Amino acid sequence: MSRLVVVSNRLPLGDNPSGGLVVALEEALSGGGVWVGNSGTPVDAVEERLTPHPGAAFDRLSFDVTHEEHENYYAGFANSVLWPLCHGRVDLMRMRPDYPSAYRRVNRRIARLIAGIVEPEDRIWVHDYHHLPLAYELRQLGVSNPVAFFLHIPFPGPMAFQALPNSAETARWIAAFDLFGLQSMRDVSACLEAFRTVPEASILLNGRMALRGEEVRVASYPIGIDVEEFARTAAAAPPRDTEGRATVIGVDRLDYSKGLPQRFRAFGTLLDRRPDLHGKVELLQIAPPTREEVEAYREIREELERMTGAINGAHADLDWTPIRYIHRPVPRDRLAGLYRAAYVGLVTPLADGMNLVAKEYMAAQDPKDPGVLILSKFAGAAEQMPEALIVNPHDGEDMVQAMVTALWMPLGERRERHGAIMKGMRARDVHWWRRAILADLERVAQGDAPKAA
Template sequence: MAGRLIVISNRIPTDAAPSGGLVVALHDALKARGGLWVGHSGKVTDSPAEGLTTIADEPYQRRAFDLTPAEHKGFYLDYANATLWPLFHHRADLMTLDPESSRIYWEVNRKVAQLVAAELQPDDVVWVQDYHFIPLAQAMRMEGVKNRIGFFLHIPFPNASDVPALPEQRYLASWLAAYDLVGLQTRRDVAAAIDVLRRSGAEMLLRGQMRLGDRHFTLGSFPIGIDVDDFVRAAEAAPPAGATLRIPDEEKLILGVDRLDYSKGIPNRFSAFGEFLATGEDGEPRATLLQIAPPSREDVEAYREIREELETLSGRVNGNHAELDWTPIRYIRRGLPRDVLAGLYRRADAMLVTPLADGMNLVAKEYVAAQDGADPGVLILSHFAGAAEQLDAALMVNPYDTAETAKAIRQALSMPEHERRARHLSLIRTIRETDIAWWTATYLDALTGRAASAAA
């Protein structure tokens, strides 16, 4: 790739040594190729800087933009997270519809497009990240930008039956068509996007290419991965979690790690665990469900409701089944350090990853990487997680069916070692073959034309 790589995302790393799989992957790609990362500074102020402010110039450029309180509310809180997020997670009933927030969403995208266009060189390649900036390519084309522009959506793509709930649905197809490459997590997402685009007048061509008006663009599935070796090292170096948890070796630990969000299926999970306990037989080892759910967007009503629901459900299950020396559900509503999480993953006999809708769900892959291959735990995975297309050696469940999930918990906790090892071997091979470096290289090769076609 001759020109620079220009990455645009809502958040931008401020540390010289960033952490987190996606951030590290983009950091490495920019460091190798040279480039510019543009994102929100985190500042919400009545007096925003006129243009992009410099965070760093080495090992690549990082520039940030500020938002006013009205822009932060309309662009980020109201439209991106209260309109697009529920729609794309198949919860149109939770959408907030406000013409003013829609206008501000477009205006912020237009502002960022103008700021980035002023920085572009002719051979630069632009890579836009996620649902905050779906219209960004169209806004950049309006500024005369001819560069190759790619987009990657980290969350699910909405179904054609959901999209009419979006007042701006007539713009969605043209927003996407302004990109050269639209990357999605799964083949299921690609099929949904094709359906939506064809209903909007787009024509399907060969090898994932589509045409809408005079725009030719490509759709492809690029399932995101993790830095497997880094997480293996973290798990091996983590202090034993059993002593910290005060759980004896013979007691089973089931783990859930999710951001507190209605898309994650945590209430269904608590109910399924309660059913597992209620149908238990004498002589079964005790099992504890440890749920870690750091809050997000607590100023949105739907998030306050799920918080209250989880507190009620955990109280009910514990009230029915707890003993003086045992609390069946341990519910922690805050984040934990990465090294602590790695130790918990390694100790857990089973991992419940049961979203109702998810783009990929990297927690599932982190759990697999953290396991001791000689005595691994069991991944219980929702059919609706994007990871289900790759991790078919997991125990698959319908998260809406609490009886089925309860049965899967019992199967996981009683699974013989040889089966656990065989399943884990299949899973670890998959996540190594499609790790975060593979994802970055595969996408950028497709965007720059070095790949014959996008992944399908």
């Protein structure tokens, strides 16, 4: 009997593990599946073993990384090289000699640990940019099990891909997977084009690529949410008193890819041009901290704090603060209620694999009186949600006009847009996403061609 072996950087811990990925994978893992991930706490020295964590409906096994590996593998190659590269910020890449070697070393160790527990019929599903070399390292150890990969962030374009000092090696890593899943068709095109720049690589039919005898299929599997569960959570949340003001809400990790300075600047321009909106509209921006050890994140935090102060200083009144900026996490159930109460959802990243905030915002709305989603054309979600107000976040005029349109949109149009978006979200929710990838991985295991996603 085959098991599903999931590998990710983060291992869901606690007696009741939660999170979007847990919701997606728990059904497939229950009854014998295994989840392998980082213990979450760097150690002085690692032991060549996986540590069990009982208490879930599936087996959980953690690996350790040292403090030095955390600095060079996680904060270094993963988040100072791959993250900016994939989000179109090659200028923010910080490459040091120790980064790639640590990245390879950690993944090589994880591969050895997985090779020690994997059974012949198991299927392996690797998640995200922390573990691109994993299938290659497993193959070096003789592991022939079917291995899928899913990249939760964008895939870089061909020019950016070549900025990697080890781009040819990275292509070999990708080719070692049987199935390479991406969020959007735009990402699939970017991946195929990147492979065209690699000597010895071949682009085959139906999204397949070959390199040095390895063949991988690249396909789009747009991730979703548990739509009905989130809608119930939002409907049950205590109502928020907006004091008669229209709330424009943004919820993003504090990251330079999210377009927060552009968003604040556009909102400030809206207030400059429309004094009739003073006291009647507010921007509620929730931006929890992330990766604060990386210099680029400290810089954007300071920039947003300056902008918030400047805009509020120019426009605030004794009983009205235009921007409410919260730099800490907000519990999920409360967040659902905030979405439901907000008149406009502002989701304007400069680059994003999918962006589930857009989907959560729409799922949280009251169908009788829904809010309006303003969505960046650079979010993967834009491919699935054309009924949103699609904007270019680099274009301040476009952003301002979209906010005006949203604030004055008639009820009938709001309902029509919301209904169309919800229909698509229900058809391709998080459970569809899991089933689609695992079904295609099984077809690969049986020697059949996967269906087009």
